[in-house]
Amino acid sequence: MKILNIPELKFLKVALEKNPKANFNFEYLEKSNAIATLILNYNATKTLLVNQYRPGAKKNIFEIPAGLIDAGEEPIDTLFREVREETGYEKKDFEIIYASKDGFYVSPGYTTEKIFIYIIKLKSDDIIPKELKLDDGEDLYPQWFNLDEVSKVSNDMKTIFALNIYKNLP
Structure with a gap:
């Protein structure tokens, strides 16, 4: 495997790997793993989505x-950090009702990234979230939606995937 050093890329590393059965190189991205979480209100009738600009979609989604x-961070610790940063809710505010064990490959034909899906439920609808703690360059806005509205307002794969996991929980 050869990783190309491209200083302008902060999150991605372009890599080449020789195909073991043919005379050509695979091109793919070495990328950090990630978490994503479906946040449900106490009655599990709504979910909290964030609206932000995404360059792959060339629009806000x-x-x-x-x-x-x-x-060095564990996925569960990333969950607590990201939920606090992007929504204002702290770990004491919710319970985890689903956690993927090994993560899911995002697109194994071109990236090493796996995403760990969590589904959490607020312990009360009366909890007031703290102020957001966004990273530099993040500009997002949380908004609650009824569960039956999600597929009408989002065509993001991880969002629809997490919703389908929730709908199929025992």
Whole structure:
């Protein structure tokens, strides 16, 4: 495997790997793993989506809160950090009702990234979230939606995937 050093890229590393059965190189991205969380209100009738600009979509989209796992950080710790940063809710405010064990490959044909999906439920609808703690460059806005509205306002894969996991929980 050869990783190309491109200083302008902060989150992605372009990599080449020789195909073991043919005479060509695979091109792919070495990328940090991530978490994403479907946040439900106490009655599990609504979810909190964040609206932010996404360069791949070339527009603002609604999606579930998500974030990259820092080096040496466990996915569960990233969950607590990202939920606090992007929504204002703290770990004492919710219970985890689903956690993926090994993560899901985002697109194994071009990236090493896996995403760990969590589904959490607030312990009360009366909880007032703290002020957001956004990273530099983040500009997002949380908004509650009825669960049946999500597929109408978002075409983000991780959002729809997490919603379908929730709908199929026992």
